[in-house]
Amino acid sequence: MALIKDRRHSLEHTATPELRFSDWLNEGLSQDLSSTTAVLTNGDDDLPSLLANADKLSMIAVEFEPFADGRGFSMARMLRRAGYEGEIRAVGDVAMDRIDFMQRVGFNAFELRDDQDVTEALTKLGEVSVHFQPSADGQGPAYMV
Amino acid sequence: MYAYNQFDQTLVDQRVEQYRDQTRRYLAGQIPEDEFRILRLMNGLYIQRLAPMLRVAIPYGLMKSTQLRALAQISRTYDKGYGHFTTRQNMQFNWPTLESVPDILADLAKVQMHAIQTSGACIRNTTTDPFAGVSADEIEDTRPWCELIRQWSSLHPEFAYLPRKFKIAVSGSSSDRAASQVHDIGLHLYRNEEGELGFEVLVGGGLGRTPVIGKTVRKFLEPQELLSYLEAVLRVYNLNGRRDNKYKARIKILVNALGVDTFGDMVEAEWALLKDGDLRLPLSEIERVKGFFTGPDYLSNKNAQRNLASTFDEHPAFATWYRQNTRDHKQAGYRIVVVALKNQLQAPGDVSHQQMDGMAGLADEFSFGELRSTHDQNLVLADVAQRDLFDLWHKLQAIGLARANVGTLTDMINCPGLDFCSLANAETLVLSRQINETFDDMDYQYDIGDIQLKISGCINACGHHHVGHIGILGVEKGGKQVYQFTLGGSASDDASLGKTLGRSIEQDQVVVVIGQILDVYVELRETDETFLQLVRRVGFAPFKERVYGTHQRSAA
Known part of the structure; x- marks a missing residue:
């Protein structure tokens, strides 16, 4: 599966973390500050805990499974608002028709489903170039410009 | 009414091309059925029993005559020559082909229309009082606020995959003609005891399998913070609404499960982080949008007025129509005319292409070129001078739309x-x-x-x-x-x-x-x-x- 990161096809494909945020939190790993960690999360995890611990994490992979589970959109938005600057990666059932909205709310990496063409997917970012609402990408309605 | 600028037009045009590409890839077998289903629904396309059905947005029910003519043309070109007005003030076409929908959307975009978010688990067309801006009992015109909500909610990146659909209605009169208490969010524009304008916010109303009357979640909301508050409600819902059972996924179920006070506390906590931020509406933006909804160039009362007493005597059927189908207007000398789409020959809300063209012509001739659709599936000519009413009634008869049954049993x-x-x-x-x-x-x-x-x-x-x-x-x-x-x-x-x-x-x-x-x-x-x-x-x-x-x- 291909990875898009920071608007480019990323050839250095770091693996999707297998460590679940809930395990990392419950097993006391969050106390070990010697190395930063990548975790896998989804809408079932405790969001306030994720926000509170985000600064200890190098990558947060948000799982979309099934694809219509839209909680991940709000999670990314809130992580960016809380000042998280690491990688937020969309994983799971990720297709080109959703990555533009994902990018707008704060995802900067997308692990595409196997059937997705990465070159075509890149054309979907910014396919609609004007926006009616402020979001994590800093773009917004005309009155904000 | 609101007119697109280059910004709005670009968004709608690009959205058409985006959907055209999605349709192309679907037909080429590149998008799975269940995934395309969600993509097409976000553009108002259902697959019905006999054919696809396309639902076109009529934002808060307001249309120009040119737009109604375009709908008539679409019904001739791509459908069977008629359309159907829905309870969300939108129009449905029952017989387009899936392949033709991108072209229909392109035709709509040419007249500043679209089908964005007319279905799917996202924020739907905001509805309001069909008499907004003209009724005698109005506190404040709701249309500028509906337009601001339309813009904020259109292609909102965070709220395209909600647990379930989400409907907002806005009322600005003492009598609620927007069914605001049976919406996911109902907004009541009013003046508080200090005379300040604000919104009472109701949440968790709705019909469907579990009908519920909405509950007040905030008594008074400063208008400039309308969008930040809506965003807070939607975010709490998006994160916490049930996704395991689509019949329990509407916000009303969440509000009932938590209790409105707890739900309100969660919204307030999120809102505290949003207010006074990017979503606070600048006064200049509010004024810009309000500028599209100033009244038309009304005639003076003397010129608009006509004593109809003798006409009523001569034409009792006209008198009856006047009584049943017209309403008081805030402007002296004018009446609001409700055109019932409820005759004996057509299904409620159905309108033929000839009637659409006819109504567009009557709007141009008698009501400043604008029309409204209503949540009870009728049309409104909002600004008709008294002196024109008799003439209008005759011309409505010619297109089969003069039935004097508004508010009666057959106006169902x-x-x-x-x-x-x-x-x-x-x-x-x-x-x-x-x-x-x-x-x-x-x-x-x-x-x-x-x-x-x-x-x-x-x-x-x-x-x-x-x-x-x-x-x-x-x-x-x-x-x-x-x-x-x-x-x-x-x-x-x-x-x-x-x-x-x-x-x-x-x-x-x-x-x-x-x-x-x-x-x-x-x-x-x-x-x-x-x-x-x-x-x-x-x-x-x-x-x-x-x-x-x-x-x-x-x-x-």
Whole structure:
């Protein structure tokens, strides 16, 4: 599966973390500050805990499974608002028709489903170039410009 | 009304091309069925029993004559020459092909229209009072606020995959003509004791399987923070609404489970992080949008006025139409005209392409080139001078739209039912035909007076039967279509949910039962008492006795 990161096809494909945020939190790993960690999360995890611990994490992979589970959109938005600057990666059932909205709310990496063409997917970012609402990408309605 | 600038036009044009590419990839087998389903629904395209159905957005029901002409043209080019107005003030086309939809959307974009978010688990078309900006009892014009909500909600990246659909209605009068208490969010624009303008925010109302009246979650919201507060509500819902069962996924279920106070606390906590931020509306932006909704260039009262007394004497049918189908206007010398799409020959809300073109012409001639669609599936010409009313009435007759039945029994709300809809359990259009045939005496309808009959073909309640004074719900039992009656519902400021009268009625008995219910009303009513008032006063016993009494005795 291909990875898009920071608007480019990323050839250095770091693996999707297998460590679940809930395990990392419950097993006391969050106390070990010697190395930063990548975790896998989804809408079932405790969001306030994720926000509170985000600064200890190098990558947060948000799982979309099934694809219509839209909680991940709000999670990314809130992580960016809380000042998280690491990688937020969309994983799971990720297709080109959703990555533009994902990018707008704060995802900067997308692990595409196997059937997705990465070159075509890149054309979907910014396919609609004007926006009616402020979001994590800093773009917004005309009155904000 | 609002006119697109380059920014709005770019968004809609690019959205058309985005959807064109999605359709192309779907037809090439590159998008799985379940995934394309969500993509097409976000653009208003359903696959119905007989054909796809495309729902076009009419933001808060407001249209220019040029837009209605474009809808007429689309119905000729891509459909069978007619359209259907829905209870969300939108228009549905029942017979387009899936392949033609990108071209339809491109045609719509040319007249500043679209089908964005007319279906799917996202924020739907915001609806409002069809008399906004013109009614005599208005506190504040809701249209600029609806437009601001339209913009904020259009292609909102965070709220495209909500647990379920989300509907917002805005009311700005003492009488609620927007059914705001049965919406996911209802906004009431009003002035507080200090005279400041603000919104009362209701949350968690809705119809469907679990009808609920909305509850106040915030008593007063400063208008500049409207969007930040809406965003907070949507975010709490998006994160916490149930996703395991689509029948328990609407916000009303979440609000009921948490209690409105707890839900409100969660919203306030999120809102605290949003207010005074990017979403705070600049006054300049509010003023810019309000600038699109200044009144038209009205004639002076002297020039607009016409004493109609002698015309009424000569043309009693005109007098009746004036009484039934026109309303008080805030501008002296003007009337609001409701054009009923409820005649004997067409399904409620249906309109032919000739009628669309005709109405567009009448809007140009008599109402500053604008029209509104209403949540009870009619059209409104909002700004008609008194002196033009007689002329307008004649011209409405020529296109079959002068029936003087607004507010009466035959001005019913009706979902398309089993004739078109893949969700329906029962036919509804056959009922409206039967009702029109049985109760064809207009004097009888006028005597019955203000009554709202609302018919749904399944429990999803698109026909709003829960809030009908008389509600009818079609269900399937043992392979037969039967109908449950409810009485006592209302979607107005005195909102209430109707209660079930008793066991289901067979299709050919529906008009009989309606007649029995109306007989009870006629026999028991006091002077000036409406049907709804009577139901609330006397309760269900006399109605039950009339409808079921003899059957129950014979069965015993």
